[in-house]
Amino acid sequence: MQNNNPLARFARGNLVLQIVVGIILGALLATIAPTAALKVSILGSLFVGGLKAVAPVLVFVLVISSIANQKKNQQIHMRPIIVLYLIGTLAASLVAVAFSFAFPTTLTLVTGAEGATPPQGITEVLHTLVFKIVDNPIHAIIDANYIGILAWAIGLGIALRHGSIPTKHVLEDVSHGVSQLVRFIIRLAPFGIFGLVSKTFATTGFESIIGYAHLLFVLLGSMIIIALVINPIMVYVKTKANPFPLVFQCLRESGVTAFFTRSSAANIPVNMELCDKLKLDEDTYSVSIPLGATINMAGAAITITVLTLAAVHTLGIDVDFMTAILLSVIAAVSACGASGVAGGSLLLIPLxxxxxxxxxxxxxxxxxxxxxxxxxxxxxxxALNSSTDVIFTAAACIAEQNKEQEDA
Incomplete structure (x- = not known):
């Protein structure tokens, strides 16, 4: 017999529908009572804080447990996923170049970022990223350095494959416990999104960005082409199946949350929960999702490319075909190292x-x-970066499953 109290009904409800309701109510509250909207914004801060707090622990524990308990001869399918990540990021920068030339943008330059210090070159970006691998494990967890967390978790997982059976069971139990905690936090997403939307509409609104409509058209247009054209093509090539059910599910269940949290790290627990829902291989997605949050940066590549070419058009600089291709490569490589730069993709624009x-x-x-x-x-x-992590992970896992079925 089902429990029909309000909390039980909420827990059984459709999470996506509840989030949509939270978005609508947040926008309405910000419009009707901006002061009250600012007060409830604490719900959004608590939600994002909870996700960011649990994500490093989840990744560390889940990867150790998955590798330590991995069965003999069982393989994880990381190589095809990494290839998809890199191709997707390069394709994004190429699309951004094409869109920027089709719809050239000029800017009214403003000040306000003078205090920021951009990296001096790609070498510095990649140097920072590589040295994060050998970060102190405690420091890596505290700072949410996922490259360092993955390195230590993989190393410990491999070492503990030779551990005793009770030790492996303890790791598995801890992993399940952290996963349950993540599920609880994700169930609170409607309240968190409600608080985030309320704050956004009440404090920022959209009046200040109307003057940049053309620039946003080029940025968002490029991202939409990647999300609804390039990604589906890549999924179809990999799986030989209709890609749109997977693409739309990932955009709906991962992209929407990422759009409002504006944090790939905070969306890692959401993506892992979605991978579990899609019945993907846990040994694979426990590594590919946090890795994707670090190097799978199609959205960042688009931002770097579009804003750089907007500066070029504003200054009247001529750009030949080969220079545009070189920009695409630089933007893609820079985007992959964006997690090593404070301020993310925007501070890679000077590079x-x-x-x-x-x-x-x-x-x-x-x-x-x-x-x-x-x-x-x-x-x-x-939203594009985070949802694509799941799309490419799912595509690679489905392709491997299809291959195994054909060989059987």
Whole structure:
């Protein structure tokens, strides 16, 4: 007999529908009572804080448990996933180049990002990323350094494969316990999204970004092409099946949450829960999802490319075909290292601008424009990045399952 009290009905309800209701109510509250909306914004802060707090522990424990308890001759399918990540990021920068040339954008440059310090080159970005691998494990968990967390978790997992059966059972029980905690936090998503939407509409609104409508059109148009054209093509090539049910489910159940949390790290627990729902191989997604949050950066590649070419068009600089291709490669490599840079993709724009001889002063004014439109740009970028992690992981796992069935 089912429990019909309100809490039980809420727990059994459709999470996506509940989130949609939270979005609508948050927008209404911000419109009717902005002061009250600011007060309830604490719900959003608590939700994002909870996800960010549990994500490093979840990744660390889940990866150790998965590898330590891995059966002999069982393989994880990381190579095809990494290939998809890299191809997807490069394709995103190429699409952004094409869209930027089809709809050239000029900017009214502003100030406001002078205090930020961008990296001096790709070497510095990759140097920082590589050194995060050998970070102290406790420090890595505290700072949510997922490259370091993965490195230590994989190493400990391999070492503990030779551990005793009771030790492996303890790791498995701890992993299940943390997963249950994650499920509880995710069930609170409607309240968290309600608080986040209330704060966004009450404090920022959209009046300040109307002047950047053309720039946003190019940014969002490029992201939509990747989400609804390029990603489905890549999934179809990999799985030989209709890609749209998977793509739309990932956009709905991962992308929406990522759009409002604006944090790939905070969305890791959501993505792992979705992978479990899709019945993907746990040994695979426990590694590929946190890795994707670090190197699978199609949205970041688009942001770097579009804003750099907007600066180029504003200054009247001619760009030939080969330079545009080189920009795509630089944007893709930079995006993969974005997690090693404080401020993410926006602070990698000066690096790309250097390709065209644009001074750092001008480049930082472009970064300031990025901060102004960030309420939409960063949200859409995170939604694309995070949902694509699940799409490519699922595509690779489904392809391997199909291959195994054919061989059987």
């Amino acid at each position: 790309a601008c250097g390709l065209f001889g644009i001074s750092n002063d001008i480049a930082m004014q472009v970064v300031a424009v990025g901060f102004i439109i960030g309420v939409i740009q960063d949200s859409a970028e995170t």
